[in-house]
Amino acid sequence: MVPVKKSGMIDRWVKKHLVLYTGATSHPFILSIRDGTIDFSSFKRWLGQDYIFVREFVPFTASVLLKASKNSDDSSDMEVILSGLASLSDEISWFKQEAAKWDVPLSDVIVHKSNQNYCRFLESLMLPELEYSVVVTALWAIETVYQESFSHCLEDDSKTPPELLEACKRWGSEGFGEFCRSLQNIVNQCLEKASEEELIKAEVTFLRVLELEIEFWNMSQEGAK
Numbered sequence: 001m002v003p004v005k006k007s008g009m010i011d012r013w014v015k016k017h018l019v020l021y022t023g024a025t026s027h028p029f030i031l032s033i034r035d036g037t038i039d040f041s042s043f044k045r046w047l048g049q050d051y052i053f054v055r056e057f058v059p060f061t062a063s064v065l066l067k068a069s070k071n072s073d074d075s076s077d078m079e080v081i082l083s084g085l086a087s088l089s090d091e092i093s094w095f096k097q098e099a100a101k102w103d104v105p106l107s108d109v110i111v112h113k114s115n116q117n118y119c120r121f122l123e124s125l126m127l128p129e130l131e132y133s134v135v136v137t138a139l140w141a142i143e144t145v146y147q148e149s150f151s152h153c154l155e156d157d158s159k160t161p162p163e164l165l166e167a168c169k170r171w172g173s174e175g176f177g178e179f180c181r182s183l184q185n186i187v188n189q190c191l192e193k194a195s196e197e198e199l200i201k202a203e204v205t206f207l208r209v210l211e212l213e214i215e216f217w218n219m220s221q222e223g224a225k
């Protein structure tokens, strides 16, 4: 049997699933920020819901860190994931400040169904039996969707409202892009060593993240349904 070449798996998956990937990274919600037509009530809805999501994302990232420390032979994996985890502390403070600025009461946000589904998915990935290769793929995908999305709002010809620039820079800037590329290298290395079964699980997980991200943007744009 001819062995399947597995290097650069992420690039290949992105190409293979380009329609879904673009659906998540150039969603109408993001395009409405980019062209300045966004309805601020949508932004406020996103803000309140994303704060809830990020609070759940902290233990998820911690669980990936734990698996990196046990499973990876490369200690730099742990350092990259730790830096991501550490930056979430600042991110939570930013959400609180931003919410105060926009009069979004974070204490009584009603968790929307799409957000609940996403948080439940994160919980399922925290189970100890889930392989490091699968969960680090999810981490990469979750971070990269935000990176690519918000970077569109910083492009030269974008008309992003000044009030939203800080949010866009948080994820769209070069620094966060560098972090996502480091994650991508980790994932590619991991997948080179993964079994065929793990590869399939990781690809399915990648696709599920894209779907959940699209649903999250839909919810932000369309409101409670």
Ligand SMILES: Cc1ncc(CNC=O)c(N)n1
Binding pocket: 050, 053, 054, 057, 091, 142, 143, 145, 146, 213, 216
């Ligand atoms: C729904 C969603 N996906 C990805 C991110 C980015 N990661 C951490 O902030 C996020 N904040 N929210």
